[in-house]
Amino acid sequence: MLQRYDLSSEESAYEALREILQEIVLLGLADAGFFNKAVFYGGTALRILYKLPRFSEDLDFSLIEHDMDFDLSKYESSVVEMLATFGFEVDIITKSKDSSIQSAFLKGNTLKHLIEINTPKDIRERFPKNKLVKIKFEVDTNPPLEFKSEKKLLLAPRPFMINSMTQSSLFAGKMHAILCRKWANRPKGRDWYDLVWYISQNIELDIKHLNARLQQNCRFQDENEMHVPQAVDKEFVIKLLHNRIDNLDISAAKDDVVRFISNSKELDIWSKDFFNMLIEQIQFK
Structure with a gap:
């Protein structure tokens, strides 16, 4: 998983870890049928799908149609189980539905996960033992429509398909x-x-x-x-x-x-x- 990344600094190792976790989250969502209802968009979509040369923090999604009854928490177990398959233990909390934007927050121990992806020891030693890696993902359940979407193939961590807004x-x-x-x-x-x-x-x-x-x-x-x-x-x-x-x-x-x-x-x-x-x-x- 690490072959694509520069791991010469603490910052680059942390961002590489977060991006690997983001890709596994996408896989978990895809396996659960999430992309039958939603599309991927935002800065992280640009980074993962089109190789934007900067890292990105959050995962942003838009429903294909308005659905105020949509429940993001239904996909939690698929995401957690997929991360566990690759050796990552995380906690996930879904924010209460008090607006059209539904949010979930995923966090795990950075040092433990860096070991899991075989980060060089000299890089791991720079991280405090209690440092967390965090990812937020949001779904707009009442999105502005009129957008175009397309299917995209991702190859990591294994081949899978998602729906994304066009460029x-x-x-x-x-x-x-x-x-x-x-x-x-x-x-x-x-x-x-x-x-x-x-x-x-x-x-x-x-x-x-x-x-x-x-x-x-x-x-x-x-x-x-x-x-x-x-x-x-x-x-x-x-x-x-x-x-x-x-x-x-x-x-x-x-x-x-x-x-x-x-x-x-x-x-x-x-x-x-x-x-x-x-x-x-x-x-x-």
Whole structure:
């Protein structure tokens, strides 16, 4: 399992472990039929399915259709049993259903699991014995629809199939986060890193799905009393992006993402001018 990873530091070993656990969670969900009802999306989908060159923390899913009676806890046993099959003992807690987002939190002993995947001893010795590895996964039971999905084949830890949003719809989800996430003084640099990746890969933005997301909610725009038209277009999106870039703390954004990437020099070019020029290259679908 470790052959794919750089294990030269404590941070890289921890992120490798978390990603291995994420893949096993996906396998457990797939075996339980979860992907008959849901699709994978978000930063971890981009990382696992398309080799985004940064690590990601959470597993995000959207139901294919609205279902407020959906119960994530039904899949707990399949996930726990699958992890146990590979030698990982974890606790899993499902958050009570008090909103349309259902959450579960998985945690296990980092040191024990690093031993299980044969992490070099000199790396293991840097971890305190009680350090936990944690993974959160969330399911949107009342999602904005109009997205496209596709079947994807994963080969690790063994071959299995899942459903995922297409890259264009994934881009729309990321664009919604960039336009609507509340920052205060802590912008999420990972959003901006992913934006660079999407544009550099010439992935088209699914404007129809973005519009569905914006119509459902947009916290930043609501709190700033900015009107979202019934049908957003390229000009509207670019205008909002320029507004967000004007208020972006570049240094804080770099600080957020740097621990998730292997080459910090990728961030040297980041500036407001860079992002303002970059967004003019977005392709809309």
